[in-house]
Amino acid sequence: MFKRIISISFLAVIMFPATLLHQLMGQSHNERVTIVGSFQPQIGDFSKINVEPGLDQAEFRKPELRYSFIDKLAETKTELEKIPALVVVPDRATSAFNNYFRFGLGSLLSPGLLYRHHSEIADQTYLSLGLRHLSSWTDIPEYAPSDFMTNALNFGLRHELSNHSITGNVVYRNDQLNYYGFKPDDFNIIPEKDEIRQAYHTIGLNAGLESRYDDISSLHHSATIGFNRKSNRDETSENHLFLDADAYKDMQLFGSGRQSVGLKAGVDYFAYADTLNAGSAGKLRLVPAIGMSGDFFRLRAGVQMDMAFGDSAQTLLAPDISANLFLLENALDVYATLGGGLKRNGFTALSNANPFMDAIVPVIWERTPLEFKAGMRAALIKNIDLHAAVYYAQVNQMALFVTDTIQAWDNKFTVLYDNVGHFAFLADAAFQLNQTVSLKGELAVNSYSPEREQRAWHKSMFTFKAGADIRPVEKLILAASMQFEGPRYAPVWSNGVLNEQELKPWLDLNLGAEYLINEQFTVFAELNNMIGTRYERFYNYPVQGLQLFGGFSYKF
Numbered sequence: 001m002f003k004r005i006i007s008i009s010f011l012a013v014i015m016f017p018a019t020l021l022h023q024l025m026g027q028s029h030n031e032r033v034t035i036v037g038s039f040q041p042q043i044g045d046f047s048k049i050n051v052e053p054g055l056d057q058a059e060f061r062k063p064e065l066r067y068s069f070i071d072k073l074a075e076t077k078t079e080l081e082k083i084p085a086l087v088v089v090p091d092r093a094t095s096a097f098n099n100y101f102r103f104g105l106g107s108l109l110s111p112g113l114l115y116r117h118h119s120e121i122a123d124q125t126y127l128s129l130g131l132r133h134l135s136s137w138t139d140i141p142e143y144a145p146s147d148f149m150t151n152a153l154n155f156g157l158r159h160e161l162s163n164h165s166i167t168g169n170v171v172y173r174n175d176q177l178n179y180y181g182f183k184p185d186d187f188n189i190i191p192e193k194d195e196i197r198q199a200y201h202t203i204g205l206n207a208g209l210e211s212r213y214d215d216i217s218s219l220h221h222s223a224t225i226g227f228n229r230k231s232n233r234d235e236t237s238e239n240h241l242f243l244d245a246d247a248y249k250d251m252q253l254f255g256s257g258r259q260s261v262g263l264k265a266g267v268d269y270f271a272y273a274d275t276l277n278a279g280s281a282g283k284l285r286l287v288p289a290i291g292m293s294g295d296f297f298r299l300r301a302g303v304q305m306d307m308a309f310g311d312s313a314q315t316l317l318a319p320d321i322s323a324n325l326f327l328l329e330n331a332l333d334v335y336a337t338l339g340g341g342l343k344r345n346g347f348t349a350l351s352n353a354n355p356f357m358d359a360i361v362p363v364i365w366e367r368t369p370l371e372f373k374a375g376m377r378a379a380l381i382k383n384i385d386l387h388a389a390v391y392y393a394q395v396n397q398m399a400l401f402v403t404d405t406i407q408a409w410d411n412k413f414t415v416l417y418d419n420v421g422h423f424a425f426l427a428d429a430a431f432q433l434n435q436t437v438s439l440k441g442e443l444a445v446n447s448y449s450p451e452r453e454q455r456a457w458h459k460s461m462f463t464f465k466a467g468a469d470i471r472p473v474e475k476l477i478l479a480a481s482m483q484f485e486g487p488r489y490a491p492v493w494s495n496g497v498l499n500e501q502e503l504k505p506w507l508d509l510n511l512g513a514e515y516l517i518n519e520q521f522t523v524f525a526e527l528n529n530m531i532g533t534r535y536e537r538f539y540n541y542p543v544q545g546l547q548l549f550g551g552f553s554y555k556f
Helices: 002-015 347-353
Strands: 099-106 110-122 125-136 148-160 164-178 197-211 219-232 237-251 258-273 278-293 297-310 314-327 332-345 364-378 384-403 413-433 437-450 462-473 476-485 488-494 497-503 506-516 521-528 536-538 547-555
Touching: 099 521, 110 547, 219 347, 237 347, 278 332, 297 332, 314 364, 332 347, 347 384, 384 488
Parallel strands: none
Antiparallel strands: 099 110, 099 547, 110 125, 125 148, 148 164, 164 197, 197 219, 219 237, 237 258, 258 278, 278 297, 297 314, 314 332, 332 364, 364 384, 384 413, 413 437, 437 462, 462 476, 476 506, 488 497, 506 521, 521 547
8 A cells, every 4th residue: 555655646746747846945944044135035934833933043145035935834754854956046136135124923913023134244254143033822722721932043153264164153042832732621620821831941052164175176174063952941951062073085096087085073962961860971973985976976985983972882883875876968866875873862852853742751862773765856857856765764762752641631742762664755846937936845655664662653654745936926926835744643541551543634725925015125914724724743732723924024
């Protein structure tokens, strides 16, 4: 049955490319926004209610600012790196502005504010500043109070030297939310907000040095040192200190192509504490590699050596291999990669994935001895970019979220770990016509094979996203998007017996319009979740229904 689904999905992508387009893959609802020339933003940057927005790092490059309406859809983790594809960005830059301000208000008392600044404060020295607010003050019917608020600040400096660039960033974020995943009438209670309240504080600091040599044969190098801390109101915290370095050199030893040698190295140190436990762990990483490239191929061969110490000492050797074959005058790219490594399932990573988890959860290293991906990128038809890939990974100690039955209202999640085989078929495509019409889409079909659990709890089996941006006249932008999510499963215990609870499939439809009054001032309107489905991201955690957003943006 699963093979049949994959076959049908693959045919759909190949036969109907014009109905698909890839959302800007480096973005999700925590989309990065920078100050650029002649802002022409598209559709609001305000996330769907009860979907936690992300925190931006300071940015210094000046790409065209672009919003994608699909970024507001509920994020569905596939544990996969997004497939890169065509990024359609119209070139409309005509003048420069250093500041961007955007404000919107939703019909469910949901204000959102975004401010970005970018300027050159001295010769070759650049400043970036960002502020963000998003909140909702209307509760979901029948459930416990579900209001939330997110405030974020980022600040960065970058200085360009003759052959190097130096960067520094400071990021702060505060998230306040409720464990609203229960119906008070079922328990004959009216909970105090303080009983279900949670607050997260995140701070990050980093500094980096990167070479900028024009000569390809120079010894290119980079290094970043940083510190992150996340804590909550229940006295759980995690500190993360890291150092990453990279060096490589291109050569021409034989033939008409080029050869290279490189080394990546890193150190991570984690210190974790809650009201019951405290501990520390770390990891050393070395990745030596060699590479070669020619007119129609590129090959990299290396090995990743991860050595963990502290609460769980272990070593993992994994391949770090990639190969590309370029055909049909580079219009077709056939590629394959082999990888693996250790990843920390710590408090920060777990609470980012599910902010409704308990304050005390087990933390552990996730071990991936093998990760394989192969696919094709094609630009055979003008204005159309297609991409399809298969993926497989054997993940030991994959984190799965399950309801913590110790909690009185079953409104928090704990973590179970299992060894899981993960297979996926992924596809995306992009189409644009004369900078006035763009279509986009993304497909993911997943299969999980857990070793102990009945299911890979809360993992998505099928996701399809699509969107369209239309500019019928110079000053008007229309947008539409949809996301369909297949069934997921959560464990539910009744009288000591484990039962599977299906989280029903859902469809989310959105419409939006933006009118450019002049080069600086824009008004917009959005209709989110048009069919009003209160679908669940996690068991007993529905999102808000239909909501109308309206607002304006100003560049100066």
